[in-house]
Amino acid sequence: MPGKDIICILCPRGCRIKIDYNVDNSSVSNITGYGCQKGLDYGLEELHNPSRIITTTVRVKNGELPLLPVKTERGIPKDLIFPVMKEISNIEVEAPVRIGQIIKRNLLNTGIDLIAGRDILKYNGDEFPDKKKKGAEAPVIE
Amino acid sequence: MIDYDLVVVGGGPAGLAAALEAKKNGIERILILERDKYLGGILQQCIHNGFGLLYFKEELTGPEYADRFIKKLSGTNIDVKTGTMVVRINRKKEITALNSKEGLLFIKAGAVILAMGCRERTREAVRIPGDRPAGIFTAGTAQRYLNLEGYMPGKEVVILGSGDIGLIMARRMTLEGADVKAVLEIMPFSSGLMRNKVQCLDDFGIPLLLKHTISRINGKDRVESVIISKADENMSVITGTEKEIPCDTVLFSVGLIPENELSREMGLSLDKATGGPVVNELRETEVRGIFACGNVLHVHDLVDYVSEESEIAGRAAAAYIRDGLERREREIIVERAENINYIIPQKISFIDREREMIKFFMRVKRPEEDVRISIADGENKKLASYKRDLLTPGEMLVINFPEKLIKDNTEKIKMFIEKERR
Numbered sequence: 296m297p298g299k300d301i302i303c304i305l306c307p308r309g310c311r312i313k314i315d316y317n318v319d320n321s322s323v324s325n326i327t328g329y330g331c332q333k334g335l336d337y338g339l340e341e342l343h344n345p346s347r348i349i350t351t352t353v354r355v356k357n358g359e360l361p362l363l364p365v366k367t368e369r370g371i372p373k374d375l376i377f378p379v380m381k382e383i384s385n386i387e388v389e390a391p392v393r394i395g396q397i398i399k400r401n402l403l404n405t406g407i408d409l410i411a412g413r414d415i416l417k418y419n420g421d422e423f424p425d426k427k428k429k430g431a432e433a434p435v436i437e
Numbered sequence: 438m439i440d441y442d443l444v445v446v447g448g449g450p451a452g453l454a455a456a457l458e459a460k461k462n463g464i465e466r467i468l469i470l471e472r473d474k475y476l477g478g479i480l481q482q483c484i485h486n487g488f489g490l491l492y493f494k495e496e497l498t499g500p501e502y503a504d505r506f507i508k509k510l511s512g513t514n515i516d517v518k519t520g521t522m523v524v525r526i527n528r529k530k531e532i533t534a535l536n537s538k539e540g541l542l543f544i545k546a547g548a549v550i551l552a553m554g555c556r557e558r559t560r561e562a563v564r565i566p567g568d569r570p571a572g573i574f575t576a577g578t579a580q581r582y583l584n585l586e587g588y589m590p591g592k593e594v595v596i597l598g599s600g601d602i603g604l605i606m607a608r609r610m611t612l613e614g615a616d617v618k619a620v621l622e623i624m625p626f627s628s629g630l631m632r633n634k635v636q637c638l639d640d641f642g643i644p645l646l647l648k649h650t651i652s653r654i655n656g657k658d659r660v661e662s663v664i665i666s667k668a669d670e671n672m673s674v675i676t677g678t679e680k681e682i683p684c685d686t687v688l689f690s691v692g693l694i695p696e697n698e699l700s701r702e703m704g705l706s707l708d709k710a711t712g713g714p715v716v717n718e719l720r721e722t723e724v725r726g727i728f729a730c731g732n733v734l735h736v737h738d739l740v741d742y743v744s745e746e747s748e749i750a751g752r753a754a755a756a757y758i759r760d761g762l763e764r765r766e767r768e769i770i771v772e773r774a775e776n777i778n779y780i781i782p783q784k785i786s787f788i789d790r791e792r793e794m795i796k797f798f799m800r801v802k803r804p805e806e807d808v809r810i811s812i813a814d815g816e817n818k819k820l821a822s823y824k825r826d827l828l829t830p831g832e833m834l835v836i837n838f839p840e841k842l843i844k845d846n847t848e849k850i851k852m853f854i855e856k857e858r859r
């Protein structure tokens with residue numbers, strides 16, 4: 296019978312949960328090793344529907360910063376993590392951006408949106424702190 | 438000289454929470470000095486989630502966590518100077534700072550809160566021999582390049598140290614297309630949080646090699662490979678176990694040190710175990726009216742605890758300014774047993790009939806299972822005792838000690854950890 300070992304991440308104990316299941320009807324036949332109810336629920340969720348929230352960045356045009364941190368509003372199925380990263384890598388947004396703003400709807404038809412993680416103002420011209428101008432002369436200090 | 442009731446040095450999570458709490462407690466003229474261009478400190482480059490579960494009861498990314506405090510701040514009259522570096526603080530609470538717009542600044546403060554945070558230990562701190570080519574970064578520097586500035590630090594990566602930033606960067610670099618070959622940890626256990634080990638390494642099949650270290654870095658202009666070796670329990674390399682791993686990048690995640698140059702210059706004594714100033718339960722240093730909170734005091738694993746601790750300091754600074762603190766005649770010294778690495782606070786200095794609990798933050802030296810943490814008085818009489826299933830050095834332990842157990846004549850309390858008798 297196939298089994299799956301899952302380390303529970305919900306508390307420092309890190310219980311090793313062992314799940315045996317039937318492939319045919321994907322029913323769980325035996326589950327052991329969890330230390331509490333929360334861990335049991337977590338183990339079953341990890342077996343049936345492992346998903347992760349993706350946090351990454353997208354490029355910003357005319358922003359005071361070159362990158363905007365973003366996150367998926369919910370967990371993305373684990374096997375879609377890299378395809379979704381690829382999709383996100385094509386995105387560029389125009390400043391200003393507000394925290395919580397939807398940057399892209401329905402990533403790869405998952406029904407899950409990509410959300411901005413901070414405010415980024417429009418670059419106002421007097422200072423561009425995190426992107427040095429190419430070829431700018433070094434200041435002369437006398 | 439500019440005059441403020443309260444000056445907060447550092448605009449990261451600690452400084453923001455402390456300033457807001459002092460404001461909430463009625464202090465009007467508050468100034469935050471931040472050397473970076475933005476508020477939020479290290480949170481701005483920690484784009485992963487997992488912040489705020491305790492403090493906000495929801496899961497936020499680093500920038501989102503920072504934003505909550507920054508938004509609150511913008512609704513107040515708290516002054517902020519970014520791009521401003523504090524170069525000296527003296528015991529009279531006179532601060533010398535500088536920035537490119539105003540030049541040199543002299544500021545007189547009624548109270549000061551030190552919230553300078555911490556910085557990373559480097560290759561030099563752990564003395565890894567070999568060449569000195571490009572491609573060697575601390576994990577946090579690589580994180581800044583990748584998440585804030587938009588540069589990819591490298592393609593084939595070996596990470597030394599299983600601290601949380603190293604684990605987070607293993608995942609981050611993998612998501613951005615790098616091949617993370619391994620994470621090495623010289624100790625027999627991972628120093629990061631369990632959830633980071635599972636979600637950053639196991640999820641991507643990145644091996645964690647315990648009791649391993651880098652014994653040499655090779656490369657002329659750029660890193661070409663590292664030699665890894667097994668290490669014994671004294672953390673010495675075992676000869677004959679060398680293996681070469683080709684790579685172009687090495688990240689160091691080998692611990693954080695509170696950044697206390699300003700405190701040291703002021704003559705504050707530092708606790709060897711924490712690397713931060715010695716404080717009482719209100720996070721006041723040896724100098725009355727100078728407080729410290731957050732990672733400058735001791736390195737926290739959760740920002741939620743930083744916020745909580747900084748609010749203690751913020752409230753205390755407000756009370757100090759209003760002259761509302763009642764000091765004990767004699768301070769109570771907090772002692773610890775050998776297997777406890779450190780305890781914050783190191784002493785109890787105040788009488789406060791309103792508070793019910795004193796909160797202790799502490800760390801053990803080694804993992805301990807099925808234990809009791811006990812607190813005894815000077816005569817070894819047990820005052821309180823707490824059962825814990827598992828303690829690890831990577832997870833800070835929080836103990837709530839009832840105020841009413843402290844007697845007027847208590848001179849010291851001792852904390853120790855014993856195996857639970859079954």
Ligand code: SF4
Binds near residue numbers: 333
């Ligand atoms: S199963 Fe329960 S006790 Fe075990 S790690 Fe998970 S939350 Fe902790």
